[in-house]
Amino acid sequence: MSTDTISALGAGSGVDVKSLATNLVEAERAPRKAVLDKKIKASEGGISGYGAIKFVLGDLNTAFGALKNQSAFNVTTTRNSHPTAFAVTASTRTLAGSHTVSVSQLAKPQRSISPGFASSTFPITANQPITLSLSVHGGAPDTITVPASANTPEGIVNSVNAAGKGITAQLINTGEPNNPVKIMFTGQAGENNNFQITGLDTYFSDLKAANPSWTSVIQTPADQIAQNARLRVDGVDIISASNKVEGAITGTTLDLYSLTPTNETASVDFLRDTSGIKPKIEALVKAFNDATSMLGVVSDPKSSVETYGATLVGSSVVGSVRSQMRSLITTSITNSITVPGAQINLNLPVTLGSVSGVATRIAPADGSDRFADKQSLVNAINNVSTSTKVAANLDSSGNLVLTNTAGTEGNDISLSGVEPNSLGISTGIYKSRIPNALRDIGLSISAQGVLELDSIKLDSMLRTNFEGVVTLLTGNQENLSQYSQAPGGVANSAVNKLRSMMDANSALTTQSANLTKKISAYKLDLDKLEMRMTELLARYNKQFSAMESMVGQIKSTKAGLTSTFDGMMAAYTNK
Numbered sequence: 001m002s003t004d005t006i007s008a009l010g011a012g013s014g015v016d017v018k019s020l021a022t023n024l025v026e027a028e029r030a031p032r033k034a035v036l037d038k039k040i041k042a043s044e045g046g047i048s049g050y051g052a053i054k055f056v057l058g059d060l061n062t063a064f065g066a067l068k069n070q071s072a073f074n075v076t077t078t079r080n081s082h083p084t085a086f087a088v089t090a091s092t093r094t095l096a097g098s099h100t101v102s103v104s105q106l107a108k109p110q111r112s113i114s115p116g117f118a119s120s121t122f123p124i125t126a127n128q129p130i131t132l133s134l135s136v137h138g139g140a141p142d143t144i145t146v147p148a149s150a151n152t153p154e155g156i157v158n159s160v161n162a163a164g165k166g167i168t169a170q171l172i173n174t175g176e177p178n179n180p181v182k183i184m185f186t187g188q189a190g191e192n193n194n195f196q197i198t199g200l201d202t203y204f205s206d207l208k209a210a211n212p213s214w215t216s217v218i219q220t221p222a223d224q225i226a227q228n229a230r231l232r233v234d235g236v237d238i239i240s241a242s243n244k245v246e247g248a249i250t251g252t253t254l255d256l257y258s259l260t261p262t263n264e265t266a267s268v269d270f271l272r273d274t275s276g277i278k279p280k281i282e283a284l285v286k287a288f289n290d291a292t293s294m295l296g297v298v299s300d301p302k303s304s305v306e307t308y309g310a311t312l313v314g315s316s317v318v319g320s321v322r323s324q325m326r327s328l329i330t331t332s333i334t335n336s337i338t339v340p341g342a343q344i345n346l347n348l349p350v351t352l353g354s355v356s357g358v359a360t361r362i363a364p365a366d367g368s369d370r371f372a373d374k375q376s377l378v379n380a381i382n383n384v385s386t387s388t389k390v391a392a393n394l395d396s397s398g399n400l401v402l403t404n405t406a407g408t409e410g411n412d413i414s415l416s417g418v419e420p421n422s423l424g425i426s427t428g429i430y431k432s433r434i435p436n437a438l439r440d441i442g443l444s445i446s447a448q449g450v451l452e453l454d455s456i457k458l459d460s461m462l463r464t465n466f467e468g469v470v471t472l473l474t475g476n477q478e479n480l481s482q483y484s485q486a487p488g489g490v491a492n493s494a495v496n497k498l499r500s501m502m503d504a505n506s507a508l509t510t511q512s513a514n515l516t517k518k519i520s521a522y523k524l525d526l527d528k529l530e531m532r533m534t535e536l537l538a539r540y541n542k543q544f545s546a547m548e549s550m551v552g553q554i555k556s557t558k559a560g561l562t563s564t565f566d567g568m569m570a571a572y573t574n575k
Helices: 003-009 017-065 153-163 201-210 277-299 316-330 374-383 455-464 466-474 489-502 507-574
Strands: 076-080 086-090 097-105 111-113 130-136 142-146 168-173 181-186 195-198 229-233 236-240 244-246 252-256 266-272 336-339 350-354 360-362 390-394 400-404 413-416 428-430 443-445 451-453
Touching: 017 277, 017 316, 017 489, 017 507, 076 086, 086 266, 130 153, 142 153, 153 168, 153 181, 229 252, 236 244, 277 316, 277 443, 277 451, 277 455, 316 443, 316 489, 316 507, 350 390, 360 374, 374 390, 374 400, 455 466, 466 489, 489 507
Parallel strands: none
Antiparallel strands: 076 266, 086 252, 097 229, 097 266, 111 181, 130 142, 130 195, 168 181, 229 236, 244 252, 336 400, 350 360, 350 413, 390 400, 413 428, 443 451
16 A cells, blocks of 8 residues: 555555655765765866866967967068069068169060961861971970861961960951961960971962071061060079069069169168067967966966866966976077087097086097097087086087087086187187077066066067077977977977977876766766665655555554444443
């Protein structure tokens, strides 16, 4: 009998045992579920926090990426005093400076004209193919066959154009009363692209006979002979087969339109445009400070920012990211010294070290009196580079390049000991070039961790040492691969470091992945809890049902006994 039925008949305990069972189960479920829900919420918050950090680091990476290629700084404005004579197109390789240009001749193609025909569809032969012979600049002739079915001026034009020999043909109408249609053959510009085309002489025998000196009835007017462009750039004579002249000025294209006036020289000025650089530096400052602010939000226990505020309180990852971000700004570019190979003396030792390293005497490893060769000297320096913080290599010209490997501010290469030494240079400290770090162009981190820009310092550096700023940021590299070992400046270094901070093996990614796994485990625990609570409710309902049945039986027995005793008392009372 169900508890509802017992209660309905009034035979049970009178207690709502169904609600009682449900409430007992809920009292047991609630605290356990609350713990799991809290863990899920914290983990989801952590994922949001890590995601927020990766987002702002992505913006910071974009800001550094805008400063990592040399071409980003090679922006120039152009001034041309004779724009009607030629146009100037600069590229990222164009250097600032002034040039002189004069154009004395334009390049043009050869144009040759056939005799006239009555119409474009005039049949030249009696159903016979036409064979043309084409020779370019005195080379071996090519044969162009015009089918018998197309033995017309129009057919010749189509066959020549289809042959793809570098010569084009077109029909022109001269307006002459007799035979107004002629064929114009056009070659490519440049005097080495002149051509000779024959094959129509048979069909104009009278004309050929009247001009025995002609090699072909297809004639080239005197003013339509192929020729090169001729110009003078910075005092150097330039010859070009095309009116598009590349390389006369490094990284620049000149499109020639007409001749410059006689005895006049055009001036072309390339002015360095630095107006776009400062906004990129300012964007870097903003991106850095936005990232710093985000780190504060996710780690501040009092933060009320929705979704990711206070989600990573006490996380060591936040501190690590903050430290790595700071190093992006404070790290200096690697200092190096190039020692001409000719002045190296293999008979002498040398004492080397960086300011942060240990000055160490470099001598032949085998204890001999001299280094066997320059590579042996390189090996000896590199064998102790861990302590000296100085590495060595030979460049393609055989010069010795000494590099400071410390990678932090103020680490210069020191050369000590007695003179002379194997390097043939004076002792002392060889300081890093300026600018050597972002601090040198006006970027610094305040005591509060805010990146600040000294605009006056930046403007001064861009004006007085532009090349140094470019070298600092880019290493004078272009689209440097992340796997390249070439020094790419602080911007390339920052991009590589930020990439590693966000890749699949980074702490940000692995920690977020771990939280995702935990959430799955917590949800599985919730499912298991619900299963246990369902089973517990069923057990309580069964037990309470049995209790209600027992109570009903007891109440029924009580009623029967009461009735019996009442009857017995009544019998005695009536006597």
